Amino acid sequence: MKKNLKRILLSGTGITMLLLLSGCVGRDASGNPSGIIWDFLGRPMTTAIDYFANNMGLGYGLGIILVTIIVRTVILPLNLQQSKKASYQSEKTAYLKPIFEPINERIKNAKTQEEKLAAQSELMAAQRENGVSVLGGIGCLPLLIQMPFISALYFAAREVPNSNFLGINLAERSLVLTAIIAVLYLLQSWLSLQSVAEEQKAQMRTTMYMMPLMMVMMSISLPASVALYWFVGGIFSIAQQLITTYLIRPKLREQVEKEFKENPPKAVKSTNRPKDVTPTSAGKPQTAIAGNRNRRNAGKQKRRH
Structure with a gap:
């Protein structure tokens, strides 16, 4: 359940970003950005x-690149902090695999709703006891802090007047930039899999x-000025992923091993017995049917006496 929740949250991040990009900045009656x-x-x-384009004579293409670099550099520490939190929880989960894996197997192979609920309760108790976050360290605050900057830069790029950059008309869509962006973000996604356990890679490849x-899809339908902004963002995403994979994660792995050596992991069994709500062919829970049967038998015994 936890892995599915993490995959849903991660895959939904891109859609959430697109919605927030269009929602952080409004438009007035004339269609100009406002708010x-x-x-x-x-x-x-x-x-x-x-200023970069006209006063310094660099052109609007370089102007977008420089401003994007400045903004992404400012918010990079927030991104790295978020990656560190998520990686820390991931390393904890990997270390505690001998405890979590048997419980996950019981959840997967449960034959009744009662067995499944009991195993899920045990898993949540084991995670809580060992300090593992159910959301895997994924938080909304860093993203919410970044969104105003990203949204403002997105619309700033769209307001660039008609100009050319390396033969690309920034006011029209560019298939060349779209192809480069696809390669960049595919590389970033591939790098994110390199620090994942083998059994998880197959699940995350989708x-x-x-x-x-x-x-x-977004780059091919928007001006090249916006695609240029995403191009720089893709380079920053790759740099962030490299830092996370080869610098942050190894240190966190050592930290987790040290923490659990000092405080060994705890295997917890849930003492709660959830009510069996597995439906039968008549559409009633098994426990309810068993209760009715016991009451009928008790009535028959009284009549005999």
């Missing part, structure tokens, strides 16, 4: 792009292609 986020973040970013596919 607090635009006034405090989007407009200054647009001014910065104009979600590996979701983000690249979404980025292709």
Whole structure:
């Protein structure tokens, strides 16, 4: 259940980002960007792009790239902190596999609802006792903090006037940039699998292609100026994944091993016996049928006496 929940949350992150991108900044009656986020973040970013493009003579393409680099550098510590939390929970889960795996097998092979509920209760108790987060360290606060910056930059890129960058018209869609973006985000997804246990890779491969596919669908329908912003974002995503995989995770693995050596893992068995609600052919729970049968038998015995 926990793995399914994590996959749902991770695969839904891209859709959530797209919805928030369109919701953080509003538009006035004329169709121009408006609202607090635009006034405090989007407009200054647009001014910065104009400054790099016109005052410094770098052009709007480099202007978008430079402003995107600045913004992504500012929010990079938040991204790394979130990756660290998720990786810490992942390493804990991997270390505690000998405890969790038998319980997960009982959940998978449960024949009745009572057995399944009991095993799930035991799993949750074992996770709680060993300090494992049910959500795997995935939190909403860092994403919510980033979204105003990303949303403002997204709309700032869309406001770029008609101009060219390396032969690409920034006001029109670019198949070349779309293809490059697809490769970048596919590489980022592939890198995210390298630190995952072998038995989990097969389960995660289906979600590996979701983000690249979404980025292709969005890039092919939007101006190249926005695709250029996503291109820089893809490079930052790869850099963040490399830092997480080869620098953060090894240290966290050592930390988890040390923590559990000092405080050995605890296997917990749930003492609660959930009511069996497995439906029968008559549509009634087994426990209810058994109770009715016992009452009928008791009535018959009284009549005999």
